[in-house]
Amino acid sequence: MRKKLSIFSSSLLLGSSLLLPASVFADTVDTTSTNVLPSNVDNNQSNVQAAAFVSHWIDIVTADVADAGTDSIIWIKVIGENGTSGEILLANTSSNPFERGQTDQFNFRCEDVGKVKAIALRTDGSGWKAGWKVSSITFDGKAYNVPSGFFGETGPESTVLYPK
Ligand SMILES: [Ca+2]
Incomplete structure (x- = not known):
């Protein structure tokens, strides 16, 4: 050399x-x-x-009713034809996501699980009046069902949500 x-x-x-x-x-x-x-x-x-990653986005609208908001920690998993992604923490540029009547958008990357079939949300159920009332979810441009009732009101909870 x-x-x-x-x-x-x-x-x-x-x-x-x-x-x-x-x-x-x-x-x-x-x-x-x-x-x-x-x-x-x-x-x-x-x-x-070898590990392909893909981008997703989700819009979550918190209902505009009393106590709808939450300060709990929320995670998402993407369920596809080829498997399920790891859990992604839904952090936000807004320091206070999931407040009553608020729309929060998250963009994230995770393992490519193939064609998406469903998403899973999890809450740690923490915080004052932890129950979270969601009025609408749009994932990658498709409308999804929302958690029933006040999600996480009685503690940690998980749910699988499908496109409408
Ligand atoms: Ca609440």
């Missing part, structure tokens, strides 16, 4: 860099890339390529 660089430098000094044979550049690039990328990095890249 050091030898190739010195050849390159002397050619530059001679003002003939444009006349360097292509093989000099090719050798230099090959050597550099082999040195920079250890085999374990190559393996990691293969793993990343």
